[in-house]
Amino acid sequence: xxxxxxxxxxxxxxxxxxxxxxxxxxxxxxxxxxxxxxxxxxxxxxxxxxxxxxxxxxxxxxxxxxxxxxxxxxxxxxxxxxxxxxxxxxxxxxxxxxxxxxxxxxxxxxxxxxxxxxxxxxxxxxxxxxxxxxxxxxxxxxxxxxxxxxxxxxxxxxxxxxxxxxxxxxxxxxxxxxxxxxxxxxxxxxxxxxxxxxxxxxxxxxxxxxxxxxxxxxxxxxxxxxxxxxxxxxxxxxxxxxxxxxxxxxxxxxxxxxxxxxxxxxxxxxxxxxxxxxxxxxxxxxxxxxxxxxxxxxxxxxxxxx
Amino acid sequence: xxxxxxxxxxxxxxxxxxxxxxxxxxxxxxxxxxxxxxxxxxxxxxxxxxxxxxxxxxxxxxxxxxxxxxxxxxxxxxxxxxxxxxxxxxxxxxxxxxxxxxxxxxxxxxxxxxxxxxxxxxxxxxxxxxxxxxxxxxxxxxxxxxxxxxxxxxxxxxxxxxxxxxxxxxxxxxxxxxxxxxxxxxxxxxxxxxxxxxxxxxxxxxxxxxxxxxxxxxxxxxxxxxxxxxxxxxxxxxxxxxxxxxxxxxxxxxxxxxxxxxxxxxxxxxxxxxxxxxxxxxxxxxxxxxxxxxxxxxxxxxx
Numbered sequence: 390x391x392x393x394x395x396x397x398x399x400x401x402x403x404x405x406x407x408x409x410x411x412x413x414x415x416x417x418x419x420x421x422x423x424x425x426x427x428x429x430x431x432x433x434x435x436x437x438x439x440x441x442x443x444x445x446x447x448x449x450x451x452x453x454x455x456x457x458x459x460x461x462x463x464x465x466x467x468x469x470x471x472x473x474x475x476x477x478x479x480x481x482x483x484x485x486x487x488x489x490x491x492x493x494x495x496x497x498x499x500x501x502x503x504x505x506x507x508x509x510x511x512x513x514x515x516x517x518x519x520x521x522x523x524x525x526x527x528x529x530x531x532x533x534x535x536x537x538x539x540x541x542x543x544x545x546x547x548x549x550x551x552x553x554x555x556x557x558x559x560x561x562x563x564x565x566x567x568x569x570x571x572x573x574x575x576x577x578x579x580x581x582x583x584x585x586x587x588x589x590x591x592x593x594x595x596x597x598x599x600x601x602x603x604x605x606x607x608x609x610x611x612x613x614x615x616x617x618x619x620x621x622x623x624x625x626x627x628x629x630x631x632x633x634x635x636x637x638x639x640x641x642x643x644x645x646x647x648x649x650x651x652x653x654x655x656x657x658x659x660x661x662x663x664x665x666x667x668x669x670x671x672x673x674x675x676x677x678x679x680x681x682x683x684x685x686x687x688x689x690x691x692x693x694x695x
Numbered sequence: 696x697x698x699x700x701x702x703x704x705x706x707x708x709x710x711x712x713x714x715x716x717x718x719x720x721x722x723x724x725x726x727x728x729x730x731x732x733x734x735x736x737x738x739x740x741x742x743x744x745x746x747x748x749x750x751x752x753x754x755x756x757x758x759x760x761x762x763x764x765x766x767x768x769x770x771x772x773x774x775x776x777x778x779x780x781x782x783x784x785x786x787x788x789x790x791x792x793x794x795x796x797x798x799x800x801x802x803x804x805x806x807x808x809x810x811x812x813x814x815x816x817x818x819x820x821x822x823x824x825x826x827x828x829x830x831x832x833x834x835x836x837x838x839x840x841x842x843x844x845x846x847x848x849x850x851x852x853x854x855x856x857x858x859x860x861x862x863x864x865x866x867x868x869x870x871x872x873x874x875x876x877x878x879x880x881x882x883x884x885x886x887x888x889x890x891x892x893x894x895x896x897x898x899x900x901x902x903x904x905x906x907x908x909x910x911x912x913x914x915x916x917x918x919x920x921x922x923x924x925x926x927x928x929x930x931x932x933x934x935x936x937x938x939x940x941x942x943x944x945x946x947x948x949x950x951x952x953x954x955x956x957x958x959x960x961x962x963x964x965x966x967x968x969x970x971x972x973x974x975x976x977x978x979x980x981x982x983x984x985x986x987x988x989x990x991x992x993x994x995x996x997x998x
Contacts, residue, residue, distance in 0.1 A: 418806035419818060421799040422869050426825060429866030433836030440836070497721060503714040515722035518729045521980035523927040525945040526969040529952055530732040533962055536955075539744050541731065554956055570725065578984075631829035634929045638949060643956035652831035652930070659835035660934055668835045676832040683827040690823055690874075 434676075441669040455666070462670040472654075472671070479630060479651040482561060486568045486632070487625040493569060494576025494621070501581045513578075520574035528638040531567045554639055557648035564635045572628070576621050583614035616689070623686045627679060651675055732973070736760070736966035743962045759967035778968065780940060781947035785926060787857050788943060792864040792925040797918050800869050801910075804876035809885065826870035830930040837863055838934045855938040863931050868921045875920065879913025880906075919983045926976060944972050 441462050443455035466472050497516070501509050522530075535542050537552040554560050587610055595605050611618070633652035640648060649657060655675070659668030735743055737755030763778055803822075807815055838854070841863075845853020852859045883906050891901035929945045936943055942950070951965040 412812065415806035415810035415812040415815070418802040422803040422873060423818075425795075425799055425862070425866045425869055429837070429863050430825060430828070430833060433833050433840050436840060437833065437836035440839075500714055500718045500721065503711065504718045505715070508715050508718050512718045512722045515726040517981060517984060518977065519725045520984070521977040522729060523945065523973055523976045525927070525929055525948050526732070526973040527728065529948055529965060529969045530728045532952055532955065533735065533966065534728060534731060536962070539748070539962070541748055544748055552956070570728070574725075627827060631831050633831050637933070638952055641949060641953045643954070652829070655831060655835060656934070660838060665835060665839060672832045672835055676828060679827055679829055679832060680824060683824055686827065687820065687823040691820065
């Protein structure tokens with residue numbers, strides 16, 4: 390007993406010596422990563438904050454320096470009914486998609502847990518294939534599935550030549566189908582991983598005590614999978630708020646009026662009409678919302694780290 | 696007691712059958728679009744645009760793939776002209792991004808998991824928040840930066856430049872890659888390296904002989920993650936790569952869709968194109984799926 394701590398002391402002191410000797414090393418090691426982040430994200434972020442306080446007009450497109458206008462862009466953006474319509478639509482789209490994704494994902498995780506090994510494997514392979522599909526390929530396929538002339542959906546449901554992309558509400562429906570289809574596998578796998586930790590004995594004991602299926606679900610399973618459920622809900626909300634590719638590509642297929650969500654609206658303002666100050670002000674708003682939503686998620690990850 | 700067992704069994708069995716049946720139905724629904732993509736890609740457009748759909752690709756061929764891959768050979772058919780070029784752009788951007796993202800992220804992961812230093816915690820917090828930032832929150836500023844950089848560097852780094860878009864991709868994947876690799880580096884005990892040093896290895900030698908081989912799976916998983924991000928990326932590419940001959944594969948695929956509802960579309964060729972873009976991704980994804988999930992929900996699910 391007394392010899393073993395004496396043996397351990399040597400590596401420990403050596404390690405602390407190493408750390409003292411190489412105290413510049415960690416900074417050298419993180420330097421390339423920091424430079425990349427500063428160049429590709431830090432500089433644009435600072436420019437964007439600066440631009441959101443400037444005015445870019447026609448004169449600036451011909452080379453004149455922009456004017457400092459204070460919070461004018463923010464006032465202009467957030468007093469415009471068009472902005473609020475876009476924000477409201479984005480929030481509604483985000484919530485509907487996040488809720489549907491999590492509900493269906495939990496349902497499928499419970500199914501994975503309930504069926505035998507062979508059927509579970511079939512279900513998991515189907516989920517993995519959907520999850521692996523590149524988003525652009527996925528949207529392309531779904532546009533073909535919903536095609537108004539020869540789409541399989543119109544054929545199967547006898548809808549004739551119903552144009553799914555003709556109105557913005559119907560376009561959101563198609564986008565929701567795509568987003569939910571793509572996001573459910575992640576939720577299902579994560580929640581299923583949580584479910585496998587619910588002990589069989591506890592469930593059986595509860596059943597013997599006469600707890601109904603619903604009671605067992607809400608009083609044993611939900612508390613057990615609560616941490617993973619929280620993370621999954623948070624990530625879905627953050628991811629669905631930024632939805633861009635699906636909306637942009639559906640708009641490309643056939644542009645209906647007023648179907649912009651935050652991402653496509655900023656794109657239209659910035660790249661489309663060159664209104665960088667408005668686009669920047671709105672981008673800052675999106676970044677702030679994202680950071681606020683991310684705080685809980687980051688805290689959870691850091692807790693695990695230390 | 697003897698009556699309890701059969702009733703219990705009777706209550707469980709039908710629900711198991713229903714669950715099994717439901718699971719199969721769900722699996723079929725989820726796999727259908729993937730199946731439909733491949734099935735349609737094998738059928739000629741005449742069959743696809745007939746009034747009754749063909750649910751199985753009998754009488755199919757690889758002709759659509761031929762027409763997509765014979766890029767630039769035929770005149771007039773706009774949709775077949777760019778696959779190889781787009782593939783070249785995507786491959787260059789992806790390889791550059793994967794190499795540098797992996798290198799830089801690996802160094803940073805070493806720093807945060809092997810050293811205690813001032814600012815370590817702020818660095819970790821910063822990358823976790825940066826990882827959550829949406830491309831849509833920065834792409835206008837990145838577009839402006841690249842357009843002025845392009846003027847300053849005569850197009851070497853800027854809009855429509857491989858290096859320009861790679862820089863943005865490297866920065867975009869570094870945070871999650873650092874986070875993912877940190878777990879792997881921390882998993883290799885420092886004592887292993889130290890005992891090698893006691894046995895006469897130099898610190899560098901100990902690192903490359905002992906730690907590095909143990910990190911190989913982590914490096915592969917992170918590399919594949921970076922590959923998937925760069926290969927699939929759409930938003931930044933849409934803003935930066937605007938010139939027709941600089942399109943990456945996702946942008947090339949998008950040109951099939953543009954206005955597809957208003958004109959006659961060769962859906963067989965479009966689906967063959969989608970399949971070509973999707974197949975390498977699906978294969979790579981299946982290799983790293985497990986590690987990816989555990990990186991995202993770390994802490995909430997053990998093992």
